[in-house]
Amino acid sequence: MDESKEGRILPSHDAALEDLPILVVDDEKVVRQTFVECLGEHYDCVGAADSEEALTHLASRQFALAILDVQMPGLSGIELLRKITKDFPETAVIMVSGVGRAQRVVDALRLGAFEYLIKPCDLDVLELAVERALERRALLRTSKSYKVDLERRNKKLERQKAELERLQAQLVHSEKMASLGQLASGVAHELNNPAGFILSNMETLRNYTTALEQLLKFYDTVSLTPDHSIRAAAIKEDIRYEKLMHDLSLLIADCQEGASRLCDIVKNLRTFSRLDEAEFKKVHIHEGIDSTIRLLSRYYSSDHLSLERQYGELPPIDCFAGQLNQVWMNLLVNAAQAIGDREGRVKIETQLQGETVVVSISDTGDGIATENLNRIFDPFFTTKPVGEGTGLGLFTTYSIVKRHGGTISAESHSGKGTIFTVVLPLNVKRETVTTEGKR
Amino acid sequence: MPYKIMIVDDEPANLRALERVFSLDYEVITAGSGAEALDILKQQDIAVLITDQRMPAMTGIDLLKRSVSLRPRMVRIILTGYSDIEALVEAINSGQVYKYVTKPWSNEDLKLLVRRALEHYENSKQHYELELANQRLSQRLREIQQLATLD
Numbered sequence: 001m002d003e004s005k006e007g008r009i010l011p012s013h014d015a016a017l018e019d020l021p022i023l024v025v026d027d028e029k030v031v032r033q034t035f036v037e038c039l040g041e042h043y044d045c046v047g048a049a050d051s052e053e054a055l056t057h058l059a060s061r062q063f064a065l066a067i068l069d070v071q072m073p074g075l076s077g078i079e080l081l082r083k084i085t086k087d088f089p090e091t092a093v094i095m096v097s098g099v100g101r102a103q104r105v106v107d108a109l110r111l112g113a114f115e116y117l118i119k120p121c122d123l124d125v126l127e128l129a130v131e132r133a134l135e136r137r138a139l140l141r142t143s144k145s146y147k148v149d150l151e152r153r154n155k156k157l158e159r160q161k162a163e164l165e166r167l168q169a170q171l172v173h174s175e176k177m178a179s180l181g182q183l184a185s186g187v188a189h190e191l192n193n194p195a196g197f198i199l200s201n202m203e204t205l206r207n208y209t210t211a212l213e214q215l216l217k218f219y220d221t222v223s224l225t226p227d228h229s230i231r232a233a234a235i236k237e238d239i240r241y242e243k244l245m246h247d248l249s250l251l252i253a254d255c256q257e258g259a260s261r262l263c264d265i266v267k268n269l270r271t272f273s274r275l276d277e278a279e280f281k282k283v284h285i286h287e288g289i290d291s292t293i294r295l296l297s298r299y300y301s302s303d304h305l306s307l308e309r310q311y312g313e314l315p316p317i318d319c320f321a322g323q324l325n326q327v328w329m330n331l332l333v334n335a336a337q338a339i340g341d342r343e344g345r346v347k348i349e350t351q352l353q354g355e356t357v358v359v360s361i362s363d364t365g366d367g368i369a370t371e372n373l374n375r376i377f378d379p380f381f382t383t384k385p386v387g388e389g390t391g392l393g394l395f396t397t398y399s400i401v402k403r404h405g406g407t408i409s410a411e412s413h414s415g416k417g418t419i420f421t422v423v424l425p426l427n428v429k430r431e432t433v434t435t436e437g438k439r
Numbered sequence: 440m441p442y443k444i445m446i447v448d449d450e451p452a453n454l455r456a457l458e459r460v461f462s463l464d465y466e467v468i469t470a471g472s473g474a475e476a477l478d479i480l481k482q483q484d485i486a487v488l489i490t491d492q493r494m495p496a497m498t499g500i501d502l503l504k505r506s507v508s509l510r511p512r513m514v515r516i517i518l519t520g521y522s523d524i525e526a527l528v529e530a531i532n533s534g535q536v537y538k539y540v541t542k543p544w545s546n547e548d549l550k551l552l553v554r555r556a557l558e559h560y561e562n563s564k565q566h567y568e569l570e571l572a573n574q575r576l577s578q579r580l581r582e583i584q585q586l587a588t589l590d
Binding site: 189193195196197199200201203204259263 | 452456457459542543545547
């Protein structure tokens, strides 16, 4: 569709169109000539003795109107009408016939004839019919171009609507992420202090209890008076001493585990809200991915999980190397966990695409359920069992990629695995990275 | 005589937690604010100062800066919840901070860090004492030389 014409609503009554000739088809020379002469006063008129001649004319130039005799040797007027409405829809048709059979009139009109005249016809009637046919043709053309134009505008509006909806969704998403970022940094700040002293105190508590246990064990070896011995045994039974001593260390271990998990959450939230910023420099992505894989040998050195690396030629890129490594870490852990204990394959593919680096990490795991796919980057969303995932991994990943001016997307088919694609610009200005997402 | 370590934090639970970490090995003095810490520094010789960065009124960095004139050889460590990079970089570069530790900390790492800090403290103290001795000796030497020329 020619965009420059977009603004035009109506095709004006084109002078050129109005001047199109009229074709008179009749095997009777007298009738033909009378018609041509009569109409020739106002219109450019061409005559044809039969359908074949008419078709030759029609093929060579455009006609506004064709006046057809119904009964002609060779191809009949009705058949010619059929051909014209099919092949030359721009040309209006008036049928002329000597015999006024009602059915034939109806047929002709149904086939698309504008008027039906009965011979011998008054020339005034003919002129009127021609005038009306041309008017009707013009109206039809106008309404048709209206329709085309409206359809085009509708399509354009639909496109714009879709684009607006996409932008709105994007806005809502980034707005959501921004407010979550604020929340996250607030939470991180508030959690940090208590997390710090809980973790520290749990260690101290373990030392204290070990010390007390030592003392108690010594007391157990001391021989007591029979009276004291009985009382000690009673107390021990009362407080379920053995169980308590056994449980004490478990209890502390659980608390320590909880505290360190709390610290992990805080750490992730801090990364998200950019509280920690290591050095911004040019690094080779492959080195980061490889060292991450080495760190993940727990997953990636097992026999059932094969790892395929398809590295393209990449120049070093500007980034916070530590943070990007966290991206690879999160994606690679997820990929390995998606496969679990079964046979499977994780594939890392990198390539240079214009001014960007594209890294895709795919697995042959279970895939992500469609209803979850648009929530995976939300904070605290996890499908992993309690204790295994904080629900912050992909959230953090998303925010890091975003901070580098990149994009991350996931595609998944249930039962067929998942592919994460990270696109990072080759050259990110440090300023952009630091100011973007600043609270 | 154990080394004196001072811990400064506006959060009492933090103070107690850190005190527990160090009280077995060192004499631990705690302060709830920068002002209180400066008062104590005027009276006592402290080997290592560990302070929280974010405190109402005086920040940790401010405290460390102001402590330099009071106790020049004391080792200064800052404990931060946030890594307030700009403030930290300046403080570290100007030599006012020995190390910075992020919260949540690990007791073992912190203990090790303080042991190192004390070695550092001991070294710089010895260095300072040697310098003083050197000055004294140089002074004496000059006096002797003067006496010799008088003879």
